[in-house]
Amino acid sequence: MNNRRSTILINKSFQMNFLKKAFFFLSFIFATIVLANIWLLSPLLDYIQSMNLPQGDELLLIVEDFKNYGLLVMGLLFISLTAFFTMASLLITHRIAGPLYNLENALEKMISNKKLEKVHFRQGDYFLNIQNQFNSFVENFQDEDDQLKRNEKKAS
Template sequence: MTKHRRRTYLIKTGLQLRYMGIIISTMLMVAFGVGWITYDTSWSQIANTPDLTLDKLSVIFDSVNNLLLRWIGIFVLVIAALSILVSHKIAGPVYRLEETTKLIASGDLTHRIHLRQGDELRDLQDAFNKMSESLSAMINKDREIIERLVKTSNEIKIKIEGKSLTPDSATQITEELNSIVEELRTITCTFKTEETESEFEKETEDSASLA
């Protein structure tokens, strides 16, 4: 049976509404500017020209067109500058995220993302840093367990070479090794390396609902 899921368009409501407001404000500014220029240069001149002829009307329209072209060029430059400033608040964090991800993928877990005041995606920054800290803690725990394993291995070697491996010490070493194995299992079981079919279908449906 096919499941019908409603698409979710407002995922990050605050972020999306903020940029929606910027786009709408820019469009209103351009519309108001064009309307004001058209009225001020054409309709006002037409209203103030009692003996209006086709030649005079043509001159008025030519002046309006020339003025509109100049102002449209100014509007384009202003909008382009605003677009760069606004998009930089997202492009900057995305760039930092990409660079830090590459460092972490190479094995350096010491790096964290620190966005500037006013940048977007600060929630993503916190989640990413939390992930890095969690991975660092797991790696440190692994190293501690490896050190214990090396120490236990050396103890076994010394006891075997000295022929002092008694049943009690063997039992103690076995319990220590079992404890190390259980700790390693506890750490590694938190990682998922394969995806079940049901989980894949669920993620596919979630992605479709966000599309």
């Protein structure tokens, strides 16, 4: 049995909402770090530049490089972290939405067929305990139903 899902967005509204919140959280953290660096380092950088160091002084070159490339490096870091967190969020939400999708489909089949069926989640999905409890319920119900049918046959 092929247990792999090829669709990443199983429950699009849930997964996209999660991604939006994760992106907002990551953006807030990044903005806080950038603003803290600017607020803390700006006076120091201005002081170093006001020291009238000779042109080509190593400390002055480091300060100028930091001012020129610091935000670029932070931007690239933000883009990299955003890509990483997006993929991680998709994988995590996939492991949440998939079992719920399977459970929903199983319940819909049961309603339309009037027959209880077990659900099957993939290894590594979240909510495996719900699968086990649901399947135990189905087994118990089927056992009771079978017993009831046998008693009805004996009675007739």
